[in-house]
Amino acid sequence: MNTSTNQNLSALELLMNRRSVLSRNLTEPGPSVEQLNTILEIACRVPDHRKLEPWRFIIVKDDKRKKLGEIFCDIRQKQCDLSEEQVLAERMRYSHAPLVIVVVFSPVEHRTPVFEQLLSCGAVCQHINIASSALGFGSQWVTNWCAFDKDAKKELGLKAHESIAGFFHIGTPECFPKDRARPNINEKVTFYK
Ligand SMILES: Cc1cc2nc3c(=O)[nH]c(=O)nc-3n(C[C@H](O)[C@H](O)[C@H](O)COP(=O)(O)O)c2cc1C
Numbered sequence: 180m181n182t183s184t185n186q187n188l189s190a191l192e193l194l195m196n197r198r199s200v201l202s203r204n205l206t207e208p209g210p211s212v213e214q215l216n217t218i219l220e221i222a223c224r225v226p227d228h229r230k231l232e233p234w235r236f237i238i239v240k241d242d243k244r245k246k247l248g249e250i251f252c253d254i255r256q257k258q259c260d261l262s263e264e265q266v267l268a269e270r271m272r273y274s275h276a277p278l279v280i281v282v283v284f285s286p287v288e289h290r291t292p293v294f295e296q297l298l299s300c301g302a303v304c305q306h307i308n309i310a311s312s313a314l315g316f317g318s319q320w321v322t323n324w325c326a327f328d329k330d331a332k333k334e335l336g337l338k339a340h341e342s343i344a345g346f347f348h349i350g351t352p353e354c355f356p357k358d359r360a361r362p363n364i365n366e367k368v369t370f371y372k
Contacts, residue, residue: 193312198356200317202275205350209240209277214314218280218349221310225302231289233296234303234344237281237335244273247334254330272325276318276348280307283337284344300344307347317352320345 210218219236227233239247252269255261261269273279284300286293304320311318325331326343337343 193309196358197309197312198358199308199319200352200354200356202272202319202321202348204353205276205317205319205348206353207277207351209350210311210314210316214316215278217314218307218310222282222303222306225299225306227299228295229289229291231287231291231296231299233284233286234300235283235285237283239273239279239281240277244279245270247279248272248274250334251325251331254328254334255324272323273346273348276350278349280347280349281335282307282344282347283335284342285338286340304345304347307349311347311349315351316349317355318347318349320347322346 215238222236223232248270251272252261252266255269256266282300282304284297286296289296308318308320322343322345326345332341332343335343
């Protein structure tokens with residue numbers, strides 16, 4: 180039972196105030212190796228029906244960020260005409276934040292419905308945001324075209340049954356965004372009669 184003595188006020192404050200920070204506003208320093216391990220361990224501490232662990236991570240850091248941006252830009256340029264500005268933005272896509280974690284949804288053939296496995300993977304994703312904030316970093320969960328593109332998925336080594344749940348850009352915020360409009364919970368809730 181929750182009493183005022185066992186409430187975790189710093190956790191509540193973090194959850195009430197956390198905001199995503201745009202990837203272009205994230206810079207060095209990024210998480211250390213130990214901090215990255217902490218983020219990944221917390222990410223994995225989610226409810227997981229029948230312990231299927233239907234997710235995995237791909238870490239993109241150092242010079243691999245530029246490499247991935249350039250390869251994805253080449254993929255995009257074969258598909259559509261890009262302005263000079265768009266080419267630059269594509270090339271720089273992973274070069275702002277010092278660390279990018281790709282969360283791969285990797286469902287398992289099992290009687291547990293894929294829908295439940297996806298929910299568990301979504302919880303992993305939000306734990307990355309929360310753990311990053313708790314360590315003092317900013318983060319942004321991004322999909323964009325790259326998450327749904329077959330050539331981009333191939334470049335990242337995804338198997339046919341896997342999908343990209345998100346690219347998590349993590350680093351030190353250059354500026355903190357103001358809060359955004361939040362849902363009115365009265366419009367979200369009904370009471371069973
Ligand atoms: C699955 C998913 C994909 C998202 N993809 C993008 C994206 O491609 N580009 C983007 O600007 N924001 C994207 N967002 C939104 C941001 O991660 C974030 O929700 C938004 O910036 C405000 O979040 P906050 O309430 O945590 O501050 C995505 C969110 C989710 C849940």
